[in-house]
Amino acid sequence: MEKIKFMLAETNEEVEFFILEETRINGINYILVTDSEDDDAEALILKDLSGEQDADALYEIVEDDEELDYVAKIFEEILEDIDIERE
Numbered sequence: 001m002e003k004i005k006f007m008l009a010e011t012n013e014e015v016e017f018f019i020l021e022e023t024r025i026n027g028i029n030y031i032l033v034t035d036s037e038d039d040d041a042e043a044l045i046l047k048d049l050s051g052e053q054d055a056d057a058l059y060e061i062v063e064d065d066e067e068l069d070y071v072a073k074i075f076e077e078i079l080e081d082i083d084i085e086r087e
Contacts, residue, residue, distance in 0.1 A: 032075045
């Protein structure tokens, strides 16, 4: 599983996530990441907000309920053996 490092804008802290899957919906890139390789790990869906000229990617956690539900269903279809539960 591929690992990716993020720099948190608020704290300048570096965190690592494992990329479970990537997809592009309506011209927007989304990634499904987890903090652990365990089966019951916490997962996040991140949305790429960076522009074409940006040197680094800029990701934001998807928090809008409708967008989150829609993208989660897409990831569940792509990853047939994964069930994404929302809290």
